[in-house]
Amino acid sequence: MPQKTLAGSFELKGISLHSGKQVSMAFGPAPAGTGIVFIVDAPDGLHRLCPRPDAVGATELATTISDGTQSVSTIEHVLAGLRGMDVDNAAIRVEGGEVPILDGSAKLVVQGLLGCGSVAQDAPRSASRVARPFSHAEGAKRIDAEPFDGFRVDYTIRFDHPAIGTQRFCIDVEPGAFAGEIACARTFGFLKDVEYLRSHGLARGGSLESVVVVGDEGVVNPGGLRYPDEFVRHKILDFIGDMAMLGRPLLGSFRVECSGHAFNNAFLRRLAAEPGALEAVSLG
Numbered sequence: 001m002p003q004k005t006l007a008g009s010f011e012l013k014g015i016s017l018h019s020g021k022q023v024s025m026a027f028g029p030a031p032a033g034t035g036i037v038f039i040v041d042a043p044d045g046l047h048r049l050c051p052r053p054d055a056v057g058a059t060e061l062a063t064t065i066s067d068g069t070q071s072v073s074t075i076e077h078v079l080a081g082l083r084g085m086d087v088d089n090a091a092i093r094v095e096g097g098e099v100p101i102l103d104g105s106a107k108l109v110v111q112g113l114l115g116c117g118s119v120a121q122d123a124p125r126s127a128s129r130v131a132r133p134f135s136h137a138e139g140a141k142r143i144d145a146e147p148f149d150g151f152r153v154d155y156t157i158r159f160d161h162p163a164i165g166t167q168r169f170c171i172d173v174e175p176g177a178f179a180g181e182i183a184c185a186r187t188f189g190f191l192k193d194v195e196y197l198r199s200h201g202l203a204r205g206g207s208l209e210s211v212v213v214v215g216d217e218g219v220v221n222p223g224g225l226r227y228p229d230e231f232v233r234h235k236i237l238d239f240i241g242d243m244a245m246l247g248r249p250l251l252g253s254f255r256v257e258c259s260g261h262a263f264n265n266a267f268l269r270r271l272a273a274e275p276g277a278l279e280a281v282s283l284g
């Protein structure tokens with residue numbers, strides 16, 4: 001299986017989730033072996049930021065990568081879109097320090113990728129595969145990884161709120177299933193948290209256009225949900241994006257319970273650092 005990059009380029013503009021500013025990102029092809037690279041044009045020149053497990057400052061709200069002077073925030077949905085659609089190499093030029101939140105899902109990224117198409121490159125795809133069972137747990141949060149020749153995510157969430165409750169969804173991630181089942185699932189938050197976030201200068205760009213808001217009576221958004229279990233599907237979207245921080249495709253079967261960005265990242269760091277937990281495979 002050869003590596004894949006974009007056959008053209010496209011741009012997405014919109015509001016950033018945290019600062020509320022107008023920002024943009026332009027997707028284009030990149031040479032084989034590049035991986036995903038975010039490019040920031042700073043006064044001292046171009047900065048190239050690559051996903052790596054330890055390049056991330058993860059919070060429960062968003063995933064940020066930094067090279068020490070420049071950073072790009074809220075990249076998890078972009079990475080999920082690229083990984084979900086099997087894109088190995090891409091350059092994303094970011095203006096504004098944060099990518100636009102768009103509709104809170106990877107829908108527009110996937111539409112852009114499908115619109116410009118992809119090309120096979122003259123190099124075999126390489127990946128990291130889970131080599132033996134590996135678990136990471138803390139309280140109710142848990143991730144169990146097992147060897148598997150695809151990328152399977154079986155995710156369970158438990159929220160003490162009648163609009164969400166317990167939801168479970170399992171998917172073998174490949175472009176068709178990702179585009180149809182996961183890409184359109186939006187990020188979500190609780191009405192009671194909105195005031196807190198705003199008072200701390202966070203989520204200024206959040207609105208019903210970009211976030212599913214859950215109030216005491218249920219979903220506040222006039223259009224309701226895109227899938228009855230949109231919440232757990234979005235958690236899978238986040239997990240795919242957070243695992244893409246490895247910098248190359250990750251193969252394995254993952255059972256995930258009640259995780260979030262910070263816990264996903266802690267798991268990935270341990271998995272990547274553990275001797276013998278991952279093995280390099282060539283899919284050529």
Ligand SMILES: [Zn+2]
Pocket residue numbers: 076077187234237238
């Ligand atoms: Zn998300």
